[in-house]
Amino acid sequence: MSLYLCLPLLVVLLQPALCLYNCSSEYERTPDNSDMMVDCGTSMITLEINLCTAQWSGFNTSDLALNGNHNTSECQGSVDTSVDPPIIRYELPVNHTQTNPCRQSLQIVDETPDPSGPFASFSTIQSAIITGFIDTPRADQGMISYATDLYYHFSCRYPLEYLINNTQIVASSVSVATSDNNGTFIDTLSMNVFNDSNYNNPLVVPSTGLELRTRVHVEVKAVNLTGNFHVLLDHCFGTPTPYNMSQSEQHNFFTGCSVDQRTSVTSNGLLTYARFNFEAFRFVQHRDQAKSSIYLHCILRLCVPSKCQELLSACNNRRKRSVTPFGEQSSESATVSVGPLIVAREDQTYAAAYSGDVPSERDDVDVTGLVVGVVFGSAAAVALVLGGWFVLKKFYCLGGLPHAFH
Structure with a gap:
Protein backbone atom coordinates (compact mmCIF):
# COMPACT_ATOMS: atom_id res chain seq x y z
CA MET A 1 0.00 0.00 0.00
CA LEU A 160 27.02 56.15 -26.54
CA GLU A 161 26.97 58.42 -29.61
CA TYR A 162 23.68 59.68 -31.05
CA LEU A 163 22.29 61.96 -33.76
CA ILE A 164 19.11 63.86 -32.93
CA ASN A 165 17.94 66.31 -35.56
CA ASN A 166 15.19 68.26 -37.30
CA THR A 167 13.08 69.00 -34.24
CA GLN A 168 11.52 72.45 -34.35
CA ILE A 169 12.87 74.93 -31.87
CA VAL A 170 9.42 75.73 -30.56
CA ALA A 171 9.22 72.18 -29.20
CA SER A 172 10.11 71.72 -25.57
CA SER A 173 12.08 68.53 -26.12
CA VAL A 174 13.13 65.95 -28.66
CA SER A 175 12.80 62.19 -28.36
CA VAL A 176 13.93 59.78 -31.06
CA ALA A 177 14.60 56.07 -30.79
CA THR A 178 15.42 53.17 -33.07
CA SER A 179 14.32 49.57 -32.71
CA ASP A 180 17.19 47.22 -33.40
CA ASN A 181 16.96 44.81 -30.48
CA ASN A 182 19.66 46.81 -28.73
CA GLY A 183 19.35 49.14 -25.80
CA THR A 184 19.42 52.89 -26.42
CA PHE A 185 19.70 55.99 -24.25
CA ILE A 186 18.43 58.27 -27.00
CA ASP A 187 14.95 58.61 -25.55
CA THR A 188 16.46 60.23 -22.47
CA LEU A 189 18.04 63.07 -24.49
CA SER A 190 16.42 66.43 -25.15
CA MET A 191 17.39 69.85 -26.47
CA ASN A 192 15.70 73.00 -25.16
CA VAL A 193 16.27 76.70 -25.82
CA PHE A 194 15.90 79.51 -23.28
CA ASN A 195 16.03 83.29 -23.24
CA ASP A 196 17.93 83.61 -19.93
CA SER A 197 21.25 82.40 -18.59
CA ASN A 198 19.52 80.65 -15.67
CA TYR A 199 17.71 78.38 -18.11
CA ASN A 200 14.38 78.98 -16.40
CA ASN A 201 12.37 80.68 -19.15
CA PRO A 202 11.84 78.83 -22.45
CA LEU A 203 12.59 80.91 -25.52
CA VAL A 204 9.46 82.37 -27.10
CA VAL A 205 9.99 83.41 -30.72
CA PRO A 206 7.78 86.39 -31.71
CA SER A 207 5.81 86.23 -34.94
CA THR A 208 8.23 88.71 -36.50
CA GLY A 209 11.22 86.59 -35.52
CA LEU A 210 14.07 87.14 -33.07
CA GLU A 211 16.08 90.31 -33.35
CA LEU A 212 19.59 89.85 -34.67
CA ARG A 213 22.27 89.36 -32.02
CA THR A 214 19.66 88.17 -29.48
CA ARG A 215 21.42 85.82 -27.07
CA VAL A 216 19.97 82.30 -27.36
CA HIS A 217 20.71 79.81 -24.56
CA VAL A 218 20.74 76.11 -25.47
CA GLU A 219 20.64 73.13 -23.11
CA VAL A 220 21.12 69.49 -24.10
CA LYS A 221 20.02 67.26 -21.25
CA ALA A 222 19.79 63.58 -20.36
CA VAL A 223 16.68 62.90 -18.27
CA ASN A 224 16.19 59.80 -16.09
CA LEU A 225 19.55 58.49 -17.24
CA THR A 226 21.72 56.30 -15.05
CA GLY A 227 24.32 58.37 -13.23
CA ASN A 228 27.15 56.46 -14.92
CA PHE A 229 27.38 58.94 -17.82
CA HIS A 230 27.78 62.66 -18.46
CA VAL A 231 26.71 64.58 -21.59
CA LEU A 232 29.58 65.83 -23.78
CA LEU A 233 28.85 67.95 -26.86
CA ASP A 234 31.26 67.14 -29.70
CA HIS A 235 29.93 69.46 -32.39
CA CYS A 236 27.04 71.97 -32.50
CA PHE A 237 26.01 73.79 -35.66
CA GLY A 238 23.14 75.57 -37.38
CA THR A 239 21.66 75.02 -40.84
CA PRO A 240 19.15 77.05 -42.90
CA THR A 241 17.09 73.90 -43.62
CA PRO A 242 16.41 70.62 -41.77
CA TYR A 243 19.47 68.40 -41.40
CA ASN A 244 20.49 65.86 -44.01
CA MET A 245 23.74 64.02 -44.68
CA SER A 246 24.44 65.85 -47.96
CA GLN A 247 24.05 69.31 -46.45
CA SER A 248 27.07 71.52 -46.96
CA GLU A 249 25.90 74.95 -45.74
CA GLN A 250 26.17 75.18 -41.99
CA HIS A 251 27.46 77.51 -39.30
CA ASN A 252 29.59 75.86 -36.60
CA PHE A 253 28.99 77.11 -33.08
CA PHE A 254 31.84 74.93 -31.89
CA THR A 255 33.68 71.81 -32.98
CA GLY A 256 35.46 70.16 -30.09
CA CYS A 257 38.02 72.64 -28.80
CA SER A 258 37.36 75.24 -31.51
CA VAL A 259 34.60 77.70 -30.49
CA ASP A 260 33.09 80.49 -32.61
CA GLN A 261 33.86 83.97 -31.22
CA ARG A 262 30.15 84.75 -30.77
CA THR A 263 29.46 81.46 -29.00
CA SER A 264 30.07 80.66 -25.34
CA VAL A 265 30.15 77.10 -23.94
CA THR A 266 29.24 77.34 -20.25
CA SER A 267 29.00 73.66 -19.29
CA ASN A 268 30.12 70.55 -21.16
CA GLY A 269 31.04 67.03 -20.09
CA LEU A 270 30.67 67.84 -16.38
CA LEU A 271 27.08 66.81 -15.64
CA THR A 272 24.08 65.07 -17.18
CA TYR A 273 23.46 68.26 -19.17
CA ALA A 274 25.55 70.59 -21.33
CA ARG A 275 24.93 74.28 -22.09
CA PHE A 276 26.05 76.91 -24.56
CA ASN A 277 24.73 80.19 -25.94
CA PHE A 278 25.11 82.16 -29.17
CA GLU A 279 23.95 85.36 -30.83
CA ALA A 280 21.07 85.09 -33.30
CA PHE A 281 22.17 85.57 -36.91
CA ARG A 282 20.81 85.33 -40.46
CA PHE A 283 21.84 83.00 -43.25
CA VAL A 284 22.88 85.00 -46.32
CA GLN A 285 20.66 82.88 -48.55
CA HIS A 286 17.66 84.39 -46.72
CA ARG A 287 18.66 88.00 -47.45
CA ASP A 288 15.61 88.59 -49.67
CA GLN A 289 13.23 87.17 -47.08
CA ALA A 290 11.58 88.96 -44.16
CA LYS A 291 12.65 86.21 -41.74
CA SER A 292 15.49 83.70 -41.59
CA SER A 293 15.21 80.13 -40.26
CA ILE A 294 17.92 78.43 -38.21
CA TYR A 295 17.87 74.72 -37.36
CA LEU A 296 20.09 73.81 -34.42
CA HIS A 297 21.94 70.49 -34.23
CA CYS A 298 24.38 68.96 -31.76
CA ILE A 299 26.41 65.78 -32.09
CA LEU A 300 26.93 64.58 -28.54
CA ARG A 301 28.24 61.61 -26.69
CA LEU A 302 27.57 60.03 -23.33
CA CYS A 303 30.77 59.20 -21.51
CA VAL A 304 31.80 58.11 -18.05
CA PRO A 305 33.03 61.12 -16.02
CA SER A 306 36.69 60.10 -16.22
CA LYS A 307 36.54 59.74 -20.01
CA CYS A 308 34.75 63.09 -20.37
CA GLN A 309 37.46 64.74 -18.28
CA GLU A 310 40.17 63.10 -20.38
CA LEU A 311 38.65 64.46 -23.60
CA LEU A 312 38.18 67.95 -22.14
CA SER A 313 41.72 68.04 -20.75
CA ALA A 314 43.08 67.36 -24.23
CA CYS A 315 41.89 70.84 -25.28
CA ASN A 316 44.09 72.50 -22.68
CA ASN A 317 47.14 70.50 -23.75
CA ARG A 318 47.03 71.53 -27.41
CA ARG A 319 48.96 74.52 -28.70
CA LYS A 320 46.63 74.77 -31.67
CA ARG A 321 42.91 74.21 -31.41
CA SER A 322 41.77 71.09 -33.16
CA VAL A 323 38.87 71.14 -35.61
CA THR A 324 38.17 67.48 -34.80
CA PRO A 325 35.69 67.03 -31.94
CA PHE A 326 37.97 66.37 -28.98
CA GLY A 327 40.44 64.56 -31.21
CA GLU A 328 38.04 61.84 -32.32
CA GLN A 329 34.32 61.48 -32.70
CA SER A 330 32.98 58.21 -31.44
CA SER A 331 30.17 55.67 -31.63
CA GLU A 332 28.73 57.10 -28.46
CA SER A 333 27.73 60.20 -30.41
CA ALA A 334 24.22 61.27 -31.32
CA THR A 335 22.79 64.35 -32.99
CA VAL A 336 20.18 66.45 -31.22
CA SER A 337 18.38 69.12 -33.25
CA VAL A 338 15.75 71.80 -32.84
CA GLY A 339 14.40 74.30 -35.32
CA PRO A 340 13.60 76.39 -37.08
CA LEU A 341 14.64 79.39 -35.03
CA ILE A 342 13.14 82.41 -36.82
CA VAL A 343 15.26 85.59 -37.02
CA ALA A 344 13.86 88.93 -38.19
CA ARG A 345 15.35 90.78 -41.18
CA GLU A 346 17.82 93.47 -40.14
CA ASP A 347 16.77 97.12 -40.89
CA GLN A 348 18.88 98.90 -43.56
CA THR A 349 20.34 101.69 -41.47
CA TYR A 350 21.83 103.51 -44.49
CA ALA A 351 18.94 103.05 -46.89
CA ALA A 352 18.24 106.84 -47.09
CA ALA A 353 21.67 107.40 -48.62
CA TYR A 354 20.42 105.62 -51.73
CA SER A 355 16.97 107.22 -52.01
CA GLY A 356 15.94 109.87 -54.59
CA ASP A 357 15.59 112.60 -51.96
CA VAL A 358 19.22 112.67 -50.88
CA PRO A 359 22.12 113.39 -53.29
CA SER A 360 24.48 110.58 -53.95
CA GLU A 361 28.21 110.61 -53.31
CA ARG A 362 28.83 111.36 -57.00
CA ASP A 363 26.51 114.37 -56.85
CA ASP A 364 28.44 115.66 -53.82
CA VAL A 365 31.67 115.47 -55.81
CA ASP A 366 30.18 117.39 -58.82
CA VAL A 367 28.86 120.23 -56.64
CA THR A 368 32.19 120.60 -54.90
CA GLY A 369 33.99 120.84 -58.26
CA LEU A 370 31.59 123.52 -59.48
CA VAL A 371 32.14 125.67 -56.40
CA VAL A 372 35.90 125.35 -56.67
CA GLY A 373 35.75 126.33 -60.40
CA VAL A 374 33.70 129.45 -59.71
CA VAL A 375 36.13 130.61 -57.00
CA PHE A 376 39.18 130.15 -59.20
CA GLY A 377 37.44 131.79 -62.19
CA SER A 378 36.54 134.87 -60.16
CA ALA A 379 40.09 135.17 -58.87
CA ALA A 380 41.46 135.00 -62.41
CA ALA A 381 39.10 137.78 -63.59
CA VAL A 382 40.14 140.05 -60.71
CA ALA A 383 43.80 139.41 -61.50
CA LEU A 384 43.23 140.29 -65.16
CA VAL A 385 41.54 143.61 -64.31
CA LEU A 386 44.28 144.62 -61.87
CA GLY A 387 46.95 143.71 -64.42
CA GLY A 388 45.32 145.89 -67.08
CA TRP A 389 45.03 148.84 -64.71
CA PHE A 390 48.76 148.69 -63.89
CA VAL A 391 49.66 148.55 -67.61
CA LEU A 392 47.49 151.62 -68.45
CA LYS A 393 48.91 153.57 -65.54
CA LYS A 394 52.48 152.91 -66.65
CA PHE A 395 51.68 153.78 -70.21
CA TYR A 396 50.13 157.13 -69.14
CA CYS A 397 53.10 158.08 -67.00
CA LEU A 398 55.48 157.67 -69.96
CA GLY A 399 53.41 160.04 -72.06
CA GLY A 400 52.27 157.40 -74.39
CA LEU A 401 48.59 158.10 -73.90
CA PRO A 402 48.53 161.70 -75.49
CA HIS A 403 50.47 160.48 -78.56
CA ALA A 404 48.03 157.79 -79.00
CA PHE A 405 45.23 160.32 -79.62
CA HIS A 406 47.15 162.51 -82.12
Missing part, protein backbone atom coordinates in the same frame (compact mmCIF):
# COMPACT_ATOMS: atom_id res chain seq x y z
CA SER A 2 2.80 2.44 0.88
CA LEU A 3 4.40 1.79 -2.50
CA TYR A 4 1.31 3.02 -4.35
CA LEU A 5 1.33 6.22 -2.26
CA CYS A 6 5.02 6.95 -2.88
CA LEU A 7 4.97 6.61 -6.65
CA PRO A 8 2.60 9.57 -7.30
CA LEU A 9 4.52 11.61 -4.76
CA LEU A 10 7.79 10.86 -6.56
CA VAL A 11 6.31 12.00 -9.87
CA VAL A 12 5.17 15.26 -8.32
CA LEU A 13 8.60 15.93 -6.88
CA LEU A 14 10.42 15.21 -10.11
CA GLN A 15 8.08 17.21 -12.38
CA PRO A 16 6.66 20.11 -10.35
CA ALA A 17 6.23 22.35 -13.40
CA LEU A 18 3.87 19.95 -15.15
CA CYS A 19 1.59 19.76 -12.10
CA LEU A 20 1.86 23.14 -10.43
CA TYR A 21 1.87 25.36 -13.52
CA ASN A 22 0.09 23.12 -16.05
CA CYS A 23 3.04 23.18 -18.45
CA SER A 24 2.81 21.52 -21.85
CA SER A 25 4.79 18.37 -22.52
CA GLU A 26 6.75 20.25 -25.19
CA TYR A 27 8.73 21.89 -22.37
CA GLU A 28 9.93 18.59 -20.97
CA ARG A 29 13.46 19.37 -22.06
CA THR A 30 16.56 21.18 -20.95
CA PRO A 31 16.53 24.99 -21.42
CA ASP A 32 17.92 26.60 -24.57
CA ASN A 33 18.41 30.13 -25.91
CA SER A 34 14.75 30.53 -26.85
CA ASP A 35 13.76 30.20 -23.18
CA MET A 36 15.16 33.63 -22.27
CA MET A 37 13.91 37.05 -23.43
CA VAL A 38 15.92 40.22 -22.71
CA ASP A 39 14.62 43.81 -22.87
CA CYS A 40 17.45 46.37 -22.70
CA GLY A 41 15.69 49.37 -21.16
CA THR A 42 17.02 52.85 -20.43
CA SER A 43 17.21 52.42 -16.66
CA MET A 44 16.16 48.80 -16.17
CA ILE A 45 17.02 45.53 -17.93
CA THR A 46 14.12 43.05 -17.85
CA LEU A 47 14.73 39.32 -18.26
CA GLU A 48 12.11 36.59 -18.66
CA ILE A 49 12.97 32.89 -18.16
CA ASN A 50 10.74 29.97 -19.21
CA LEU A 51 9.59 28.59 -15.88
CA CYS A 52 8.53 25.21 -17.24
CA THR A 53 11.91 24.17 -18.63
CA ALA A 54 13.69 25.47 -15.52
CA GLN A 55 11.51 23.42 -13.20
CA TRP A 56 11.56 20.37 -15.47
CA SER A 57 15.34 20.53 -15.02
CA GLY A 58 14.76 20.10 -11.28
CA PHE A 59 14.84 23.63 -9.87
CA ASN A 60 12.37 25.91 -8.10
CA THR A 61 12.03 29.61 -8.87
CA SER A 62 13.93 30.54 -5.69
CA ASP A 63 16.95 28.59 -6.91
CA LEU A 64 17.56 30.97 -9.84
CA ALA A 65 19.16 34.35 -9.08
CA LEU A 66 20.89 37.25 -10.83
CA ASN A 67 24.68 37.25 -10.98
CA GLY A 68 25.09 34.55 -8.34
CA ASN A 69 23.31 36.49 -5.57
CA HIS A 70 21.20 33.57 -4.34
CA ASN A 71 20.85 34.94 -0.82
CA THR A 72 19.57 38.36 -1.92
CA SER A 73 15.81 38.56 -2.37
CA GLU A 74 16.05 41.54 -4.78
CA CYS A 75 18.06 39.37 -7.17
CA GLN A 76 15.48 36.59 -7.32
CA GLY A 77 12.68 36.57 -9.87
CA SER A 78 8.90 36.75 -9.66
CA VAL A 79 6.54 34.23 -11.27
CA ASP A 80 4.03 35.39 -13.88
CA THR A 81 1.39 32.76 -14.73
CA SER A 82 -0.70 35.12 -16.90
CA VAL A 83 1.33 34.15 -19.95
CA ASP A 84 1.84 30.84 -21.70
CA PRO A 85 4.21 29.33 -20.85
CA PRO A 86 4.59 30.88 -17.37
CA ILE A 87 7.79 32.81 -16.81
CA ILE A 88 10.15 33.98 -14.10
CA ARG A 89 10.74 37.72 -14.48
CA TYR A 90 13.87 39.55 -13.29
CA GLU A 91 14.61 43.27 -13.24
CA LEU A 92 18.19 44.53 -13.12
CA PRO A 93 19.01 48.26 -12.82
CA VAL A 94 21.31 49.57 -15.55
CA ASN A 95 23.17 51.48 -12.86
CA HIS A 96 26.06 49.32 -11.70
CA THR A 97 26.97 51.32 -8.58
CA GLN A 98 27.06 49.97 -5.02
CA THR A 99 23.35 50.77 -4.61
CA ASN A 100 22.56 47.94 -7.04
CA PRO A 101 22.58 44.70 -4.98
CA CYS A 102 22.69 42.55 -8.14
CA ARG A 103 25.58 44.40 -9.76
CA GLN A 104 26.48 43.44 -13.31
CA SER A 105 29.54 43.98 -15.49
CA LEU A 106 29.75 47.26 -17.48
CA GLN A 107 32.42 47.71 -20.13
CA ILE A 108 33.08 50.63 -22.52
CA VAL A 109 34.40 49.47 -25.90
CA ASP A 110 35.72 51.35 -28.94
CA GLU A 111 34.19 50.55 -32.31
CA THR A 112 34.57 51.59 -35.94
CA PRO A 113 31.60 53.64 -37.18
CA ASP A 114 29.51 52.76 -40.23
CA PRO A 115 31.22 54.47 -43.21
CA SER A 116 27.80 55.39 -44.65
CA GLY A 117 26.32 56.66 -41.38
CA PRO A 118 26.24 60.10 -39.73
CA PHE A 119 29.42 59.36 -37.76
CA ALA A 120 31.48 58.41 -40.82
CA SER A 121 33.91 61.26 -40.09
CA PHE A 122 34.62 59.89 -36.59
CA SER A 123 37.70 57.76 -36.11
CA THR A 124 36.11 55.66 -33.37
CA ILE A 125 32.82 55.50 -31.52
CA GLN A 126 32.03 53.87 -28.19
CA SER A 127 29.37 51.60 -26.74
CA ALA A 128 28.52 50.45 -23.23
CA ILE A 129 28.12 46.68 -22.94
CA ILE A 130 26.35 45.40 -19.82
CA THR A 131 26.64 41.66 -19.19
CA GLY A 132 25.27 39.38 -16.50
CA PHE A 133 23.84 35.94 -15.85
CA ILE A 134 21.13 34.01 -14.07
CA ASP A 135 22.24 30.70 -12.58
CA THR A 136 21.35 27.98 -10.09
CA PRO A 137 23.41 26.87 -7.12
CA ARG A 138 25.87 24.24 -8.14
CA ALA A 139 24.99 20.71 -7.12
CA ASP A 140 27.78 19.91 -4.67
CA GLN A 141 26.06 17.53 -2.28
CA GLY A 142 25.90 13.77 -2.61
CA MET A 143 27.55 11.57 -5.15
CA ILE A 144 25.13 11.92 -8.07
CA SER A 145 22.41 14.39 -9.19
CA TYR A 146 19.62 14.38 -11.78
CA ALA A 147 19.43 18.18 -11.85
CA THR A 148 21.27 20.19 -14.52
CA ASP A 149 23.18 23.29 -13.47
CA LEU A 150 21.45 26.15 -15.31
CA TYR A 151 23.27 29.21 -16.58
CA TYR A 152 21.55 31.97 -18.57
CA HIS A 153 23.96 34.56 -19.95
CA PHE A 154 22.77 37.91 -21.31
CA SER A 155 24.22 41.18 -22.60
CA CYS A 156 22.90 44.60 -23.59
CA ARG A 157 24.80 46.91 -25.92
CA TYR A 158 24.12 50.65 -25.61
CA PRO A 159 25.67 53.01 -28.20
